[in-house]
Amino acid sequence: MTSARPEIGSSTIDSVRYAEVHKPRSELVRFPENAPLKLACGLDLKLFQIAYQTYGTLNAQKSNAVLICHALTADQHIANVHPVTRKPGWWENMVGPGRLIDTDRFFVICSNILGGCMGSTGPASFKPGTQTPYGLDFPVITISDMVDAQARLIDHLGIDNLFAVIGGSMGGMQVLEWAARYKDRVFAAMPIATAAWHSSQNIAFHEVGRQAVMADPDWCGGDYYAHDVVPKRGLAVARMAAHITYLSEEALQRKFGRSLQDRSALTFSFNADFQIESYLRYQGSSFVDRFDANSYLYITRAMDYFDMKSQYGGHLAEAFRGTKTRFCVVSFTSDWLYPTRESRAIVHALNAIAANVSFVEIESDKGHDAFLLDEPDFFKTVSGFLNAAALRRGLPASGAA
Amino acid sequence: MTSARPEIGSSTIDSVRYAEVHKPRSELVRFPENAPLKLACGLDLKLFQIAYQTYGTLNAQKSNAVLICHALTADQHIANVHPVTRKPGWWENMVGPGRLIDTDRFFVICSNILGGCMGSTGPASFKPGTQTPYGLDFPVITISDMVDAQARLIDHLGIDNLFAVIGGSMGGMQVLEWAARYKDRVFAAMPIATAAWHSSQNIAFHEVGRQAVMADPDWCGGDYYAHDVVPKRGLAVARMAAHITYLSEEALQRKFGRSLQDRSALTFSFNADFQIESYLRYQGSSFVDRFDANSYLYITRAMDYFDMKSQYGGHLAEAFRGTKTRFCVVSFTSDWLYPTRESRAIVHALNAIAANVSFVEIESDKGHDAFLLDEPDFFKTVSGFLNAAALRRGLPASGAA
Numbered sequence A, B: 001m002t003s004a005r006p007e008i009g010s011s012t013i014d015s016v017r018y019a020e021v022h023k024p025r026s027e028l029v030r031f032p033e034n035a036p037l038k039l040a041c042g043l044d045l046k047l048f049q050i051a052y053q054t055y056g057t058l059n060a061q062k063s064n065a066v067l068i069c070h071a072l073t074a075d076q077h078i079a080n081v082h083p084v085t086r087k088p089g090w091w092e093n094m095v096g097p098g099r100l101i102d103t104d105r106f107f108v109i110c111s112n113i114l115g116g117c118m119g120s121t122g123p124a125s126f127k128p129g130t131q132t133p134y135g136l137d138f139p140v141i142t143i144s145d146m147v148d149a150q151a152r153l154i155d156h157l158g159i160d161n162l163f164a165v166i167g168g169s170m171g172g173m174q175v176l177e178w179a180a181r182y183k184d185r186v187f188a189a190m191p192i193a194t195a196a197w198h199s200s201q202n203i204a205f206h207e208v209g210r211q212a213v214m215a216d217p218d219w220c221g222g223d224y225y226a227h228d229v230v231p232k233r234g235l236a237v238a239r240m241a242a243h244i245t246y247l248s249e250e251a252l253q254r255k256f257g258r259s260l261q262d263r264s265a266l267t268f269s270f271n272a273d274f275q276i277e278s279y280l281r282y283q284g285s286s287f288v289d290r291f292d293a294n295s296y297l298y299i300t301r302a303m304d305y306f307d308m309k310s311q312y313g314g315h316l317a318e319a320f321r322g323t324k325t326r327f328c329v330v331s332f333t334s335d336w337l338y339p340t341r342e343s344r345a346i347v348h349a350l351n352a353i354a355a356n357v358s359f360v361e362i363e364s365d366k367g368h369d370a371f372l373l374d375e376p377d378f379f380k381t382v383s384g385f386l387n388a389a390a391l392r393r394g395l396p397a398s399g400a401a
Helices: A012-022 A143-156 A170-181 A200-215 A217-222 A232-246 A249-255 A275-288 A293-305 A316-320 A340-352 A368-372 A376-393 B012-022 B143-156 B170-181 B200-215 B217-222 B232-246 B249-255 B275-288 B293-305 B316-320 B340-352 B368-372 B376-393
Strands: A027-030 A049-055 A065-069 A107-111 A162-168 A186-192 A326-332 A356-362 B027-030 B049-055 B065-069 B107-111 B162-168 B186-192 B326-332 B356-362
Touching (some): A049 A143, A065 A143, A107 A143, A143 A170, A143 A293, A162 A170, A162 A376, A170 A186, A170 A293, A186 A376, A200 A217, A200 A232, A200 B200, A200 B232, A200 B249, A200 B275, A217 A232, A217 A293, A232 A275, A232 A368, A232 B200, A249 B200, A275 B200, A316 A340, A326 A340, A326 A368, A326 A376, A340 A356, B027 B143, B049 B143, B065 B143, B065 B170, B143 B170, B143 B293, B162 B170, B162 B376, B170 B293, B170 B316, B186 B376, B200 B217, B200 B232, B200 B293, B217 B232, B232 B293, B326 B340, B326 B368, B326 B376, B340 B356, B356 B376
Parallel strands (some): A065 A107, A065 A162, A162 A186, A186 A326, A326 A356, B065 B107, B065 B162, B162 B186, B186 B326, B326 B356
Antiparallel strands (some): A027 A049, A049 A107, B027 B049
16 A cells, blocks of 8 residues: 555644654664664664764763763753754753753763654654554563663764763663663763662553553554544643652642632632643643654553563662662652652662662652752752762863863 | 434443433432522532432431441442442441441441432433433532532431441541531541542542543543443543552552563563553443443542632631531541541641540551451441440440340
8 A cells, every 4th residue: 555645743733743753853873774773572673763962072082971861751852942842951950061960071962762752763753664653563662672772872972981871760760771781881870760660550650641542542553643643632641640640749739739720719610720730731732742642652661661670580789780880879758659769779789789879868849850850959969979970080070171 | 302312321231320320229319399409609409319328227316327428439339239330339348237337226328429320410310301411511519519418318317416427538528518517417427538628639630530531532522421422431541540549559569569460471562461550451441331421520520629628718627616526537547649647637627626536547558448448447446436426325335226
């Protein structure tokens, strides 16, 4: 069948979004057919591509590279205006000239994860040699697959050893996989607000999100691309449910409480009477304008499958045995998605093999998303750890780059 | 338009379910046109009916009546086989001959709440004088409306004063409204695992559920009855999301952890690899066979609107001023839907007016649903409170009825 296919995406924003899938406004590396990615599921992913952004300059010794790993719905646009949403980068408060992760000092790299929808190969990408998106023909990938793909990018950039690998949430899972799989390539590692295995409750929330997407008739069994529709309603519901888990009850109470939205009394209707309802609806509807529904399915699945303890024979410590990496593990008191006890399990495993590890639990009422927000104690932790590691690495002090 | 309408519900189970809406296999009281229910929204609800079950015998003094108020998705079938699901009643471990709430001793009443779908008037009921379900023409109701409707039932039964009003979760909200609105009619009150106002986070979870229902094209703007469809996919997603909040992370970890469902390895697919996924899918699909989607919208809305503090000028204590009721407030340590601090707020308000109140926080890792489960300390609390209150009331001791 070679019938004419409709232009994918029915609105301008969808067109912009799908343009980023295929021809991202980012740096791009395409790996040749003879260099497929061997996936955990056993398949080879051929002709894959990784889209990435860099900030700053790699020094002559190639010793100042910082890889930042992004979370579930983020992407490579850390510190520049986002090409789809036109909003600032997701970690601009952390990364930039003179910022904590100082791009005058470090060469910062962030790549869109495998399975994503901002230019790295994922379910919305065309199958090799066709104009047909993978859809559900895309293989189910894992966090280790994402990290192996990133390692290929780091090879491509000619970097042997990363000064630091940093990431929060699913980014933190990637940090742990980097430290375990590429022991000689990571000088310092900072897993933030994360866990070494996905809990039952977290799998449960992801399953709700996936079922919400799949319940939307516009999902079309994953082949919505061919039908010029997008499962927006289902994906919005998935995002709304997930978004609650990114905040804390205290933060919701402080920000919204039971305050009404643009009205002085209850309307006795199903309108968004409460600010929290209006906020969640906005979170849902804005998300579908920038994210691919199948990517959401695949990435949540990768997180659910993440279990480093099981990968290493039931002993998490075995994942890191022999490591020389310096670790700083960070958690937030009000994070109920990845509570402090999950960070402690990582620290215990690292301690069990006498690794170089520090652990900081940051007092915050902002929930899981605290790692994206201005948290002074968190900022101090990042700068303290990076400065000490840079000194060890023989990098010039801050401001002297 | 008087065109022939299709039989409502496309499957046998739907037919059984809708039969319960209109002609429940329960006791039923229909209130006449000249005795409408005055609703909080300002409207009058005419020709409403309340379906209820009773267990045991009302004594000559009419002093042994116990009203049990049910939660969001429960109904009047406490201690008998459910007419739709054929499962045991939802509180059979608590209510029955010789049980803690002893039907040899007490006359136990439970009515389907206003807005429900098991025989009391709700959105699936026919508008008066028609064969057309209300759908979204049903008025938005409140917890106080539910309680006012129950009070009409209690009048109908010829009971002036209830020995006890007991309920968990939304049932506990009704207990609080009973104690506040009908001060002279409640001897003892036991609000369990509940709150005096619905938190921002709880509104958020409900809004996700409502959006999931409304996103289902089979919802048909609330008029699915006329289209011979049921928004099953949306309602199942809503139930799945809600169900997570009824459990605790510890309980999920203990019951399911990361155990696989009927397989020895991950399938690298979107099948229900994990037991928790399979469990949630079952919870979703079995729920839609017994519950009306619009009822779910209306009842969650009533809970979101619940705010006794705001009803009483910002001072919860004012709700109970002058009360002679004996209270026992119960919470569970791992309940994150209605955490202990919300019970404490109720106790503080009661203490502020020198009410007769005891407070018990039960150690349990079973989450919110602990009040439905066999929790020995909880059972002891219920029997201790009821026995002491019965003694005060001059009721014969247990076993002497």
